C-alpha cells in the first residue's frame with residue numbers, strides 16, 4: 001500500500017518501510033534474478049527488462065490506486081532487505097467454466113473482458129541473504145497493522161504457491177483463512193484472507 005498523508009514510513013523495531021523510488025530499481029532487478037527468490041513469484045528468474053516493467057507497474061499503482069509494495073530498509077545499516085506491502089490485485093468474480101478463478105497482482109493486468117473484483121494482496125519478498133531473520137514476519141505485521149488501522153479494506157488476500165513453505169509459515173502466524181485455489185501466472189496458488197473481520201466495527 002502506499003502510505004496516506006501524513007504517514008511517510010512504517011517503522012518496526014528493525015525495519016523501515018517506504019515507497020520505492022528510482023534508486024531502488026537495481027536492488028529489485030538483482031533479487032528478482034535470483035532463481036531461489038523468483039521460484040514461487042514468477043516461476044523463473046526475471047530478466048532486468050521484466051523487473052523494469054514491474055517497477056513501472058508499482059509506480060503506476062502508487063499513483064492510481066494508492067496501493068503497491070513498499071521497499072523494506074534495515075535501520076541498523078540502511079541496507080535494502082526486500083519489499084512488503086499491499087498490491088493493487090484483482091480476482092475473477094467467478095471461475096470460468098471448468099477452470100479456476102484467476103488472480104492478477106496488478107489489477108491493470110486483467111484482460112479487458114474479465115469481470116473482476118479488486119482485492120488487495122499482502123505480499124512479501126526478501127533478498128536471500130536476509131531470509132530466516134524474521135524480517136518478512138516483522139514487515140508483514142507492520143503492513144497488516146497499518147491496513148487494520150486505516151479500515152479502508154473489506155478483505156485482504158495473499159496468494160501463495162502451495163510449495164512455498166516459508167511464505168505459508170509467515171502467513172500462518174497471522175491466522176489467515178484458506179479460501180480456495182486461484183490461477184496465478186497459469187498455476188494454482190492458494191488464496192488466503194487476512195482476519196480483518198475480527199476488528200471491531202467503526203461506529
Ligand SMILES: CC(C)(COP(=O)(O)OP(=O)(O)OC[C@H]1O[C@@H](n2cnc3c(N)ncnc32)[C@H](O)[C@@H]1OP(=O)(O)O)[C@@H](O)C(=O)NCCC(=O)NCCS
Pocket residue numbers: 036037038040041123124125126127130131132133134135136137138159160161164165166167169170
Ligand atoms: C518467504 C519469505 C518472504 C520469508 O522471508 P523470511 O524473512 O525468511 O521470513 P521469516 O524469517 O519472517 O519467517 C519465515 C518462517 O518460515 C519458516 N520457514 C522457512 N522456510 C520454510 C519452509 N521451507 N517450510 C516451512 N517453514 C519454513 C521459518 O522457520 C520461519 O518461521 P519461524 O519464525 O516460526 O521460525 C522469503 O523466503 C522470500 O522472500 N522468498 C522468496 C520470495 C517469495 O516466495 N515470496 C512470497 C511470495 S507468496
